[in-house]
Amino acid sequence: MNWINTLLSGDAAAENLVIWGLPAVIGVVLVVVAFLLGDDSEERWKRRVKRVQDFRQRKGPLTPEQAISIRRKTQDSSIPLFDLMIKRFLPRPDVLRQRITKAGLHITLGTYLSICIGIFAIVTTAMALLEVIPNLAAPLIGLFLGVGIPHIVVGILAKRRHGKFISLFPEAIDLMVRGLKSGLPINESMKAAGNEIADPVGYEFRQITDQVRVGTKLEEAMQDAGKRLNIQEFNFMNIAMNIQSETGGNLAETLNNLSDVLRKRRQLKLKVKALSSEAKASAYIIGSLPFIMTGLIYMTNEHYIMTLFTDPRGNLMVLGGLLWFAIGAGVMFKMVRFEA
Secondary structure (H helix, E strand, O other): OHHHHHHHHOOHHHHHHHHHHHHHHHHHHHHHHHHHHOOOHHHHHHHHHHHHHHHHHOOOOOOHHHHHHOOOOOOOOOOHHHHHHHHHHOOOHHHHHHHHHHOOOOOOHHHHHHHHHHHHHHHHHHHHHHOOOOOOHHHHHHHHHHHHHHHHHHHHHHHHHHHHHHHHHHHHHHHHHHHHHOOOOHHHHHHHHHHHOOOOHHHHHHHHHHHHHOOOOHHHHHHHHHHHHOOHHHHHHHHHHHHHHHHOOOHHHHHHHHHHHHHHHHHHHHHHHHHHHHHHHHHHHHHHHHHHHHHHHHHHOHHHHHHHHHOHHHHHHHHHHHHHHHHHHHHHHHHHOOOO
16 A cells, blocks of 8 residues: 555655556566467467368368468467567567577467566566666666566576487487387387477477478478477487488498487586586685675675775776676686587
């Protein structure tokens, strides 16, 4: 009830509520509309299959509208105006779609951008109402968090999915090798691996076999999956299968050798990670010490530490310290990061 009394009193806080409350409401409404109107991928797939079945059972010519309705939809948003703005003004939308796909998220660009706008509006309004920073800086912080938080979350999910794919990929290749040795063709072996191995490996293999089943060549389906995944280990298998199809030979033996190489490659990465864990822990401790000491000094002697932030010479010292800290952190990061 305090904020209602503040609004009725007509002071500066009420003005902030009126000025910054509208973007928050718009952002929340956009997020809700995107989730309520957005198509679920499974439901969309079922509707498309039903349209194709109706098309096959129908006798006689189709109208142009009916013929278009069985095609794959390429809309980025269920809101036509929002979809038009995405296609016209969003820079490099294909890169953003690829990042979302690599993370294993089945959402459209409209839903992703609605989440960004919602975070921007909520953070901006909260900063302005709490009056912890100037009003002009609130939109900048809201824009930074609105763009940064979804970007970081998608990156974390993509990295986690990448690691899970690499850990399950050798098992999928072994299952394909056993299928080939038992006399199954490569398509059926890959289909069996897709049904038996957990996602994301199983999901990607099922995507490949589904494309082959509707008429796409195996090489083209593998190339599309390689572009979608952008994982070196999968590209190794793609190259090995292409070379084998051109030169001939025992595909089961080739894939078996590839599986062994991928396992050794993963073991080497884990060994490097274990050997560099001590250096990483030291870097984390050393990097956190300046901020911990600043907080402790602020708690014990606020007047002493605030000189760094109120005096121009102190500001220059803080800027120089942060610059050297960033350089040292970058050097330590390069020292403990290895590519196997």
